């Protein structure tokens with residue numbers, strides 16, 4: 001449904017002198033596919049470019065370079081009206097913090113009706129029915145329709161945000177850390193709701209989190225981001241059980257799993273800056289396996305093990321190294 005081909009996003013740095021303005025490499029050469037009805041988990045630590053990638057996937061951010069294809073067509077070469085109508089109604093987005101994502105002065109009913117009004121869906125009566133249906137779908141009582149977001153709990157607000165994302169019956173929901181601003185006690189409820197909706201509506205989903213343990217069981221495929229680069233991707237079960245990239249290994253070991261007894265890998269060394277990323281592999285400054293060859297060029301994609309598993313590392317974990325079938329050269 002969506003394909004990113006060599007997508008870069010560079011921002012002007014907020015700091016920097018008058019004559020010299022650095023650029024922030026928020027996303028570098030990202031290639032990713034999201035199939036119909038598929039759940040793609042996107043993981044990486046703070047500042048690695050997850051939200052930037054979410055903004056690209058939802059059409060809020062135009063790539064500085066590279067292409068974003070929607071059903072095989074370049075989104076940014078479509079006439080603006082078609083982009084808004086066709087793409088805008090096919091992809092819904094749920095942001096991290098429901099407190100800022102919802103207009104505090106609008107009652108829930110209007111928040112949910114807004115996309116229906118903008119896209120002129122059905123009659124006024126039908127729109128009202130759809131609002132009731134949406135509340136029901138996310139498990140909120142009918143009287144919520146008159147509430148202001150400020151009167152709701154965090155979990156209820158996130159349900160409203162999810163209902164709004166579903167208003168136009170999208171095929172894909174991009175959820176950018178949808179539970180990280182919520183109390184631990186309601187996180188599981190919101191996750192369960194998303195998975196239940198996915199099963200009932202056959203939605204595709206891009207699920208973003210800094211916690212690989214949360215995402216691995218929900219996703220069909222996983223992509224791991226480090227400093228603006230997708231360093232590994234593949235079937236979730238493969239990436240999580242036989243990671244190739246040392247960074248993925250470190251992420252997996254950071255949160256203890258109940259099932260496996262892994263030794264915790266503590267990363268040392270400075271977190272490099274996205275304004276001035278290191279040459280070669282961006283992870284080499286913190287990687288315990290790094291050698292001189294890691295500094296020369298960003299490693300080409302190596303594929304192995306099937307299921308589209310690929311990684312960018314010249315010293316991968318041994319199991320993956322054995323399964324490697326071929327290395328594609330990249331620019």
Ligand SMILES: Nc1ncnc2c1ncn2[C@@H]1O[C@H](COP(=O)(O)OP(=O)(O)OP(=O)(O)O)[C@@H](O)[C@H]1O
Nearest residue numbers: 011012014024026045046047048049050051052274
């Ligand atoms: N509009 C902008 N102008 C300048 N720099 C930006 C802008 N937006 C993002 N960045 C920078 O781009 C990089 C990636 O940011 P992004 O928000 O995508 O990361 P993230 O993975 O979502 O982080 P978090 O987990 O904290 O939400 C960061 O270094 C960030 O400071």
Ligand SMILES: [Mg+2]
Nearest residue numbers: 050051052176
């Ligand atoms: Mg973010």
